[in-house]
Amino acid sequence: MTPPSENFREYFGSGLGLADELPESYVEACEEVPELLADDEDGSYRAFRDELAQHIRDSSYPPHRTADSQWITDEWLRNVWYDAFGPEPPPGDPFPVPREDWGHRRRTPFMLYAIHQTPERSSPGAPAWLAARGLTFDDVNAGVGISLTGQPASVRPAPEGWLERLHDLTERGLRAEQPGER
Amino acid sequence: MTQQPAPPDRGAVRAAIEGLLRTCVDLEYQADGAATEARKRARGVAEALAAVRLPRGVLDVPALAQQVDDLGSQLDADLRGRLAEARRPYVTEIHTLLALLAPWHGLAALPPMASAAPVGDLHDHFPAGFAQNYIDDLLAAVDRSVTLTVQTAAGVPAQPHHASDQAKIRVSDRLSYNDRAEGVRMLQGSDCHAVERHGPHISREAQLARLLWRKDPAGQQRWQPLAAGGAESDHWCGPAAGGFTSPEAMAKPLQALLRWARDHATGLDELLNRHTKPKTKRVAIHVSAESAGLVAGDAAGYRGTATSNRAMTDDWLDAREYAMVHGAPPVYAVPYDPIVEGPDAGAFLQFKRVGPSSWQLVTCYPVGHRNPNSKRLEDLI
Known part of the structure; x- marks a missing residue:
């Protein structure tokens, strides 16, 4: 699946792809997901979700800037997937994040922007979002909340054989080669 | 039960790298300023001496003027050598911190420091790729960047x-x-x-x-x-x-x-x-x-x-x-x-x-x- 479809870019570009630029839109977009999935007569939102999973599986979402690596881009998309669609890894993810890391060892943009010390100071959708992921305010605040010091972050360097994997996916026509991969 | 040492905070590591690098650049500017000043003064003395006319037997003025001029250049070289000495621990520390940051960039390990002449570009001390790019990016903005308390x-x-x-x-x-x-x-x-x-x-x-x-x-x-x-x-x-x-x-x-x-x-x-x-x-x-x-x-x-x-x-x-x-x-x-x-x-x-x-x-x-x-x-x- 390459390059991103018009349908994908429309959904992604209006919220879930904007965590850095417009955190408010990102949080809203995460909180709208259940409604969009439930009310999806034309199937376009499911198609968007499936395409996100495919981009993660095939490393086929092009990095926004030439200085961004594909691995860092894919890790970013895994965070977006979790924030939008929950703790089940995207189907076919070759490098799924261990479920117990989320909220404890791995921070996502939603945790940073929408979850604060108390429910009152957090985004209105935060309690439902946490419940759907089996997390509590205390979990997130203890793991990745206001005190960032000493946070045992989950850091994942690119796995061994990563470049060979990219070459193979490129040769199979599943993705476009990016600068610096040779 | 032994307590695990707290892992480094990514933000603190990043801020420390920039702080140390800015210190290196400040040292360089100070040494540059002092060296230029020292050389200027020595040259001034040498020029004043050269104007003095005395018989060689009394005092060899041209030779003395040359000596003073050489002293100016020597001071310059000394200062640069001392700068290189002074900044060496900072450079080593920056490299260590960049190695801590590398996993967040998808890199498993950072190559060791490059063997560069102690006097010379900061950039040359770091391994090519991630570390050099980071240093270059920070150095490119060091004179224009600002902060606010x-x-x-x-x-x-x-x-x-x-x-x-x-x-x-x-x-x-x-x-x-x-x-x-x-x-x-x-x-x-x-x-x-x-x-x-x-x-x-x-x-x-x-x-x-x-x-x-x-x-x-x-x-x-x-x-x-x-x-x-x-x-x-x-x-x-x-x-x-x-x-x-x-x-x-x-x-x-x-x-x-x-x-x-x-x-x-x-x-x-x-x-x-x-x-x-x-x-x-x-x-x-x-x-x-x-x-x-x-x-x-x-x-x-x-x-x-x-x-x-x-x-x-x-x-x-x-x-x-x-x-x-x-x-x-x-x-x-x-x-x-x-x-x-x-x-x-x-x-x-x-x-x-x-x-x-x-x-x-x-x-x-x-x-x-x-x-x-x-x-x-x-x-x-």
């Missing part, structure tokens, strides 16, 4: 409500007569913060306080300095902050869009309806600098130092969060004009659906890069 940020005045209202009228006044009412409506929408965050009435310092300490320039969102240093804020800002420098400049992208909507549809709502799915709740549009007529000087802002890729940007954002909690070390920003510096500059506009077929502007700000998922104005036909 939380106390100074606290003193930066927020723009009162009526100042934003006035700015909205001023911007709309620059639109063509047909578009003025629509322009005011767009900027005054309850969810719109285009003028509140990017309006021409916002001072440079307020943009810097927004970027470095997440202080809302409109004062609407809570911001509170902490007794122990740092600040608490409900306002968010990405790795850059900025806006338009005049009402004319801010009106340019709005005018381009409104004109386009009149020429290609019955108006903005119809244009956006036609180019979105009925259930899309928001839409992002890129109006290129060319289409808007935005030129150098129309926009101004700040971006975090060394934020040229996603992982580096996350490093900087974490360093800012660390400063928000602890008050230090400071993070730095580089002043820039997005319209001039960006490869695909223009304005980013976002609209939100507020009814089955009507839209409200959320924001409008200058960008150097087009977000690849934003719709280009020219494609809305």
Whole structure:
């Protein structure tokens, strides 16, 4: 699946792809997901979700800037997937994040922007979002909340054989080669 | 039970790297200044001596003048040698810290320090690739980058409500007569913060306080300095902050869009309806600098130092969060004009659906890069 479809870019570009630029839109977009999935007569939102999973599986979402690596881009998309669609890894993810890391060892943009010390100071959708992921305010605040010091972050360097994997996916026509991969 | 040592905080590591590197650069400048001064003085003495005419038997003046001149050069070399000695531990420490940061960049390990002559470019001491690129990025901005203490940020005045209202009228006044009412409506929408965050009435310092300490320039969102240093804020800002420098400049992208909507549809709502799915709740549009007529000087802002890729940007954002909690070390920003510096500059506009077929502007700000998922104005036909 390459390059991103018009349908994908429309959904992604209006919220879930904007965590850095417009955190408010990102949080809203995460909180709208259940409604969009439930009310999806034309199937376009499911198609968007499936395409996100495919981009993660095939490393086929092009990095926004030439200085961004594909691995860092894919890790970013895994965070977006979790924030939008929950703790089940995207189907076919070759490098799924261990479920117990989320909220404890791995921070996502939603945790940073929408979850604060108390429910009152957090985004209105935060309690439902946490419940759907089996997390509590205390979990997130203890793991990745206001005190960032000493946070045992989950850091994942690119796995061994990563470049060979990219070459193979490129040769199979599943993705476009990016600068610096040779 | 043994306690695991606390792992390093990504933001603290990132801030320490920049702090140490800035110290190295300061040392270099001081040594340069002292060396130049020492050489100048020695040369002055040598020249004065050369003018003295005495028989060689009494005093060999030319030889003495030469000696003094040599001494000046020797002082210069000594100072540079001492500089190299003084900065060596800093350079080693920077390399160690970069190795700690490397996993966040997807790298398993950092190659050892390069064997470079102690006197010479800082850059040459670091292994090629990630470390050298990071150092280059930081060094490129070291002379232009600025910071702000939380106390100074606290003193930066927020723009009162009526100042934003006035700015909205001023911007709309620059639109063509047909578009003025629509322009005011767009900027005054309850969810719109285009003028509140990017309006021409916002001072440079307020943009810097927004970027470095997440202080809302409109004062609407809570911001509170902490007794122990740092600040608490409900306002968010990405790795850059900025806006338009005049009402004319801010009106340019709005005018381009409104004109386009009149020429290609019955108006903005119809244009956006036609180019979105009925259930899309928001839409992002890129109006290129060319289409808007935005030129150098129309926009101004700040971006975090060394934020040229996603992982580096996350490093900087974490360093800012660390400063928000602890008050230090400071993070730095580089002043820039997005319209001039960006490869695909223009304005980013976002609209939100507020009814089955009507839209409200959320924001409008200058960008150097087009977000690849934003719709280009020219494609809305």
